[in-house]
Amino acid sequence: MKTKLLESLKKECLDCQRCELGKTRTNVVFSDGNPKSAKAILIGEAPGDNEDKTGIPFVGRAGKLLNEFLEKAGISRERDLYIINTVKCRPPKNRVPADSEKKSCEDYLLKQIDIVNPSVIIFCGATALKSFYDKKIAISKIRGEILEIEIGGKIRKCIPIFHPSYLLRQHSIKEGSPRDLMLKDLQKIKTLIDG
Numbered sequence: 001m002k003t004k005l006l007e008s009l010k011k012e013c014l015d016c017q018r019c020e021l022g023k024t025r026t027n028v029v030f031s032d033g034n035p036k037s038a039k040a041i042l043i044g045e046a047p048g049d050n051e052d053k054t055g056i057p058f059v060g061r062a063g064k065l066l067n068e069f070l071e072k073a074g075i076s077r078e079r080d081l082y083i084i085n086t087v088k089c090r091p092p093k094n095r096v097p098a099d100s101e102k103k104s105c106e107d108y109l110l111k112q113i114d115i116v117n118p119s120v121i122i123f124c125g126a127t128a129l130k131s132f133y134d135k136k137i138a139i140s141k142i143r144g145e146i147l148e149i150e151i152g153g154k155i156r157k158c159i160p161i162f163h164p165s166y167l168l169r170q171h172s173i174k175e176g177s178p179r180d181l182m183l184k185d186l187q188k189i190k191t192l193i194d195g
Ligand code: SF4
Pocket: 013, 016, 017, 018, 019, 020, 021, 022, 023, 028, 087, 088, 089, 101, 104, 105
C-alpha cells in the first residue's frame, strides 16, 4: 500500500513544474532507502550535481561521508532510513533553496512523511531544520536534541544533526568536534529507532 501511494506521488513529481527549479533539473530526486518500513526519515537540503544526474539523494562526496557515519553508528541506509530533501530538484549552482521553492515542494514532502509514518525525523543540516523550526537558532546549538514538532497535523519526534557537507571541511575526530558529535547524534538515533 505504502509503495503504491509513493509511486503515484513520484509520478506526480516527475512532471512537476510548480517552481523554477523544475526548468533546470535533469532528474527529480524523489527518495532513497526503505519506503515500506523505515523507522526514520532523513531530510537533507537539496539535490546537488551528482544527485541531479542520478536521481538519488546523498550520492556525492557528502553522501558517501554520511554513509560512513551511518555505518559506524550501526544504522542501515537501506533498511532503517527513508531519505528525502526539502526540495526535489537541484537549485542552480548548488545554492540554498529559496523559501518559496521549499513551500512549493512542501506538499510532496508532507505526503511522504504521512505515508512512511516514521518514529523519528532527522533534520540533516540547517536548511531542513529551519524548514520546520525556529529560523534563528543555529544548528550547532540544537543538534542532537529530541524536539517534538507538529508536522502535517501530527506531533513528531525530530532530531537535528549536522549536514555531511559541513563535515567534509571538519577533519578532527577529537571529543566534542563536529565529527565526534555527528557520530554521537547518530548513535542516539540508533537507540531511538531500536527502542
Ligand atoms: S522542486 Fe519540487 S515543487 Fe519545484 S519543480 Fe521540483 S518537484 Fe516541483
